[in-house]
Each structure stands twice: as structure tokens, then as C-alpha cells.
Amino acid sequence: MGQSITVTVNGEQRSAEVEPRLLLVHFLREKLRLTGTHIGCDTTHCGACTVLVQGTPVKSCTMLAVQADGQQVTTVEGLLTAGALHPIQAAFKQEHGLQCGFCTPGMMLTSIALLKDNPDPTDDDIRWALSGNICRCTGYMNIVKAVKSAAVQMKAAAAVPAATAAARS
Amino acid sequence: MLPAPFEYHAPRSVDEALDLLDQFGDEGKVLAGGQSLIPLLKLRFASPGHLVDINKIPELDFIEERDGTLRIGPLFRHKAAERSSLLASRYHVMADAAPMIADPIIRNRGTIAGSVAHADPSGDWGTVLLAMDADLVLRSKKGSRTVKARDFFSGPFSTALEANEILTEIRIPAAKAMTGGAYLKLERKVGDFATVAVAVHLRMDDGKVGSAGIGLTAVGPQNIKAEKAEASLKGVRLDDAAIKQAAALAAEASDPKADHRGSVEYKRNVVRVFTERGLKRASERARGGG
Numbered sequence: 001m002g003q004s005i006t007v008t009v010n011g012e013q014r015s016a017e018v019e020p021r022l023l024l025v026h027f028l029r030e031k032l033r034l035t036g037t038h039i040g041c042d043t044t045h046c047g048a049c050t051v052l053v054q055g056t057p058v059k060s061c062t063m064l065a066v067q068a069d070g071q072q073v074t075t076v077e078g079l080l081t082a083g084a085l086h087p088i089q090a091a092f093k094q095e096h097g098l099q100c101g102f103c104t105p106g107m108m109l110t111s112i113a114l115l116k117d118n119p120d121p122t123d124d125d126i127r128w129a130l131s132g133n134i135c136r137c138t139g140y141m142n143i144v145k146a147v148k149s150a151a152v153q154m155k156a157a158a159a160v161p162a163a164t165a166a167a168r169s
Numbered sequence: 170m171l172p173a174p175f176e177y178h179a180p181r182s183v184d185e186a187l188d189l190l191d192q193f194g195d196e197g198k199v200l201a202g203g204q205s206l207i208p209l210l211k212l213r214f215a216s217p218g219h220l221v222d223i224n225k226i227p228e229l230d231f232i233e234e235r236d237g238t239l240r241i242g243p244l245f246r247h248k249a250a251e252r253s254s255l256l257a258s259r260y261h262v263m264a265d266a267a268p269m270i271a272d273p274i275i276r277n278r279g280t281i282a283g284s285v286a287h288a289d290p291s292g293d294w295g296t297v298l299l300a301m302d303a304d305l306v307l308r309s310k311k312g313s314r315t316v317k318a319r320d321f322f323s324g325p326f327s328t329a330l331e332a333n334e335i336l337t338e339i340r341i342p343a344a345k346a347m348t349g350g351a352y353l354k355l356e357r358k359v360g361d362f363a364t365v366a367v368a369v370h371l372r373m374d375d376g377k378v379g380s381a382g383i384g385l386t387a388v389g390p391q392n393i394k395a396e397k398a399e400a401s402l403k404g405v406r407l408d409d410a411a412i413k414q415a416a417a418l419a420a421e422a423s424d425p426k427a428d429h430r431g432s433v434e435y436k437r438n439v440v441r442v443f444t445e446r447g448l449k450r451a452s453e454r455a456r457g458g459g
Contacts, residue, residue: 003177020177020220021210042170044208045360047274057274062207066177067200067222110274131359132272 005069009034010078018065024058025049027065028075036076036105040134047133050106051075057110059132076105079112087153088112088146097146099137106133111147119155121147172210179222183229183308183337186221190333191310193219199335200224201243201283204275223335232256234343241339243283247276260341261454262300262350262370266293269352272360282336285321288328288391291362295322295392296384297352298339300368306338313337322391347373349454353443354386357430363387364430365439367419369447371407373455378402383415383444388423388436395419398444407452416444 002017009032016031028034028051040048042061049060052074079086088108091097098104107130114121114129121129126147127140135143180186190197196218200206209215223229223243230244232253239260250256250267257264270276270284270293284294285305298305298318305316307330321329330336354366366386372379381402385393398418405411425436 019174021172021174023171023207023211026171042211044204044275047272050274056277058278059274061211062204062275063278064177064203064207064220066179067203067224069179129273132274 003066005066007065007068007070008072010074016065020064020066022065023061024051024053024063024065024068024073025060027068028060028073031065034075034077038102038105040102045134046103047106047110048103050109050133052109052113055113055116057113057132074109076108079108086112087157088115088150091146091150091153092143095142095146095149097138097143103133103135107135107143111150114147115151115154119151119158121151123148170211172207173213173216175210175217176219177222178219179225181225183223183226183335186223186226186335187308187310187333189219189221190335193217193221193332195332197221197332199286201286202246202279203283204271204279205283205287205289229337237343239341239343241281241341243280243336243338245281247271247279247281247284248273250281251276259344259348260301260350261451262297262352262368265350265352266297266354266368269293269354269356269366275360282339285339286328286330286336288322288326289362290325290389290391291387292392293352293354293363293366293368293386296366296368296386297370298341298384299392299394300350300370300382300384301341302370302380302382304340305336306340307331307334308337309334315340319394319396325390327391345372345379347379347455349373349451349456351447351450351454353447353450355439355443365423365425365436365443367440367443367447369444369451371402371448371451371455373407373452377404377406378411381415381448383419383447385419385423385440388425388440390424393422393424395422395444397422402448407448412445412448415448416441419444 006015028037038048040046044062051060126144198217200220200222229242231242247270281294303318350370352368355364363386368384370382381399383395383398398415420437420441423440
């Protein structure tokens with residue numbers, strides 16, 4: 001009863017034969033061995049399994065792998081670029097936005113989608129955007145700090161090429 | 170948790186989807202946002218033999234106001250409702266409800282029509298549609314029929330939708346001038362189902378109530394349309410006495426069960442208080458405020 005699917009995961013095309021009932025999170029963890037996506041509650045509550053599908057945060061325990069056929073999926077493993085941490089990863093590290101780290105991949109991916117929509121979020125915006133991701137150890141304070149800090153870094157990084165271009169013209 | 174095995178189909182057109190559903194009968198199930206269905210499959214509360222995924226039919230994702238009707242397609246997602254300037258400006262009860270559905274990640278995928286078809290008595294959209302006096306278009310291979318929201322729900326997770334039908338369109342009378350609404354929801358935390366929620370959709374006419382719609386969430390075996398409360402308001406001036414009376418009638422129409430979220434008395438009282446507040450907020454908005 002296998003169905004063949006091709007999913008672009010972290011920029012790379014991955015094909016597999018899967019059972020229709022296979023959840024996206026199991027496809028990522030077991031077929032592709034991308035174990036950075038965690039299974040927390042397995043009941044659509046906690047957000048630990050959040051990945052980006054076509055740039056949008058989705059709970060991968062609540063989507064079938066076959067539904068991702070032909071789509072782009074980003075997991076935490078896709079955040080590193082040429083060995084350099086993504087600004088959100090650097091900010092979570094710098095601001096101690098984690099203790100055990102279990103919720104962190106989901107937190108970071110949801111934050112990346114937030115910052116794309118809203119590059120300059122308030123604390124309330126951040127708390128609201130992350131309200132589907134549950135953390136049981138940091139108490140959220142440092143997570144909010146980390147997202148704010150990443151927002152500043154990402155805006156500064158985006159401003160540099162623009163300023164350089166302006167100086168040239 | 171894994172669902173029981175099923176066959177998966179991703180039709181590219183509504184006709185193709187309807188053909189499949191016709192063929193599978195009771196063994197077929199429509200998959201839209203999947204945010205209720207997939208958890209049900211995983212818990213094995215449901216084990217259909219065939220899933221018909223409608224997500225590859227992009228023309229089902231729409232919202233438009235046309236010919237005096239607001240039309241919403243089956244793939245219109247909670248997140249899109251939350252961001253819709255049309256809903257924010259003229260359909261306040263929907264704009265209020267959208268950001269209170271589940272949590273932000275679930276809202277990215279879940280759909281209004283899917284939530285209505287799922288018919289959880291604690292679901293929010295059914296209540297909103299009852300207050301707005303919506304029509305639901307149910308299409309099968311044989312044709313389309315239109316069912317009033319008030320005739321659609323028949324019990325917990327039970328509706329008039331047949332196994333071979335798709336809820337292809339939600340139709341809501343376009344908001345006229347002096348229309349306002351509100352959705353008030355009491356929840357213990359983000360992502361929880363309502364302890365109680367109340368939807369109000371109000372049209373004022375020359376200082377009096379032209380029409381009033383009131384829906385109740387999580388206080389009965391299905392979403393409730395508080396028809397006596399609605400009728401008590403028609404044609405009257407919306408003063409404190411009228412608001413109090415309607416709120417008392419709405420509380421009477423509720424039929425809550427005691428559970429970990431609260432006692433019967435508590436929930437009924439929340440219905441009363443929320444109906445009062447909802448009517449006040451809706452009438453301010455009808456006048457262009459709030």
C-alpha cells in the first residue's frame with residue numbers, strides 16, 4: 001500500500017515509498033533520520049514537532065507525509081548555513097532561550113515564521129505567536145528575549161546590504 | 170500513535186472528489202485542514218478506509234462578497250480569517266472568533282468549514298454561523314442542496330452532511346449598514362476548548378434591533394442557537410432591560426454539563442454575562458465604535 005512521495009526537505013529532494021498513514025514527523029525522523037524534530041505530546045498540543053511547510057509552521061504530528069508530497073519542508077537541521085548558526089539559533093544560545101532543549105526546534109521554527117511576517121515584534125506579539133509551542137522549563141522569559149534579540153540581529157543584517165547598495169548608487 | 174491503515178486520494182477537482190466519495194460511501198472521509206480529523210484517526214476514534222484530501226483543489230480556498238452574500242470556501246483557513254480585512258471591518262463576530270480558535274500553528278492549517286463539518290459541541294465556528302444565520306451548501310455527485318446552519322447540527326459530532334457530500338460553501342447574508350457583532354470566549358489557556366463562548370450578530374435599524382443572532386458554544390450537546398433570546402430583541406430598543414431579558418433567555422437556552430471546566434450554574438451564568446457583554450459590544454460596533 002506504499003505511495004511514492006517526493007518532498008524537498010531543507011532544500012534537498014527526498015523521495016520515499018510511504019504508507020498513507022505515516023505522519024510527517026515519522027517520515028522526517030525515521031525515514032530521513034532527521035531527529036531534530038521532536039515528538040512531544042503526539043496530540044497536537046505542544047508544538048515540539050513544529051516544522052515549516054511552504055514556510056508556514058505546522059505540527060508535523062498532525063499532517064500526513066503524503067500531504068507533503070511536492071512541498072518544501074524546513075526542519076531545525078536546515079537552519080545551519082555553511083556551518084554558521086541561523087541568527088535565531090545564535091540568539092537562543094546567547095540569551096539562554098532553552099534549558100533541556102526539547103521544545104527548542106519548534107520554538108525556533110515558529111519564531112522564524114513570525115519574524116518573516118513581523119520583523120519588529122513586541123513582547124506580546126512574540127508570546128502570542130509562540131502560544132502554540134509549550135516549554136516546560138525556561139518559563140518563556142528567555143525565549144522571548146531570544147526572539148527579540150534575533151529580530152534586532154536580522155534587521156541589522158538586512159540593513160547592511162541595503163545601506164551598501166544605497167552608498168553605491 | 171499511528172492511524173489505522175487507509176487509502177489516500179488527492180483529487181485535483183471537486184468532481185473527482187465527489188466521484189471518489191460516491192464510490193466509497195461510509196468508508197470515505199474528506200480531509201481538509203486535518204487538525205481535528207488526524208488526531209481522531211490517531212486515537213482510532215475514526216478509521217475510514219479512504220481519505221479524500223481536498224487540499225490539492227486550490228479553487229476551494231476562497232472568501233468573497235457577491236450578490237448580497239458572503240461566500241466562504243472549504244479550504245479557507247482560520248489564519249486567513251484572522252488576517253482578513255473584510256471580516257475585521259464588517260463581520261466582527263468572525264473576526265473576534267478567528268484568533269481564539271485553538272493555537273496559532275493549528276490555525277495555519279485548520280479550516281472554518283472543516284470545523285463546522287466536524288461539529289464538536291465545543292467548536293466555535295458552528296456557533297458563529299448560527300448567530301449569522303448562515304446557509305451551508307452540501308454538494309454530492311447528484312447535485313447541491315442548501316441547509317440552514319440551524320438545521321445542520323443534529324448532536325455531538327453529528328450533522329446533516331451525508332458521506333457522499335462535501336460542504337462546498339458557507340453562505341452568510343452580507344452585512345448591511347449598522348451591523349455589529351462580537352464573540353466572547355472563556356478558555357483556561359490558549360488552545361483549550363471553550364468553557365463557554367457566546368456569539369452575537371446584531372443589525373440595528375432606526376435605533377431599534379433589526380435582527381439579532383445569538384449562538385452558544387460548549388453548553389449543550391451541539392452548538393445552540395438561542396432563538397427565544399433572539400426573538401425577544403427584534404424590533405425593540407436595546408436598553409438595559411432588553412439586554413438583561415435576552416441574556417436571561419440565552420442562559421435558559423443553554424444546557425451545560427458540569428466538568429473540570431466548571432459547574433452547571435457557573436457555565437449558565439457565564440452565558441448570561443457574555444450575552445449581555447456581547448450585545449453591548451455588538452451594538453457599539455454597529456454604531457461604528459469599538
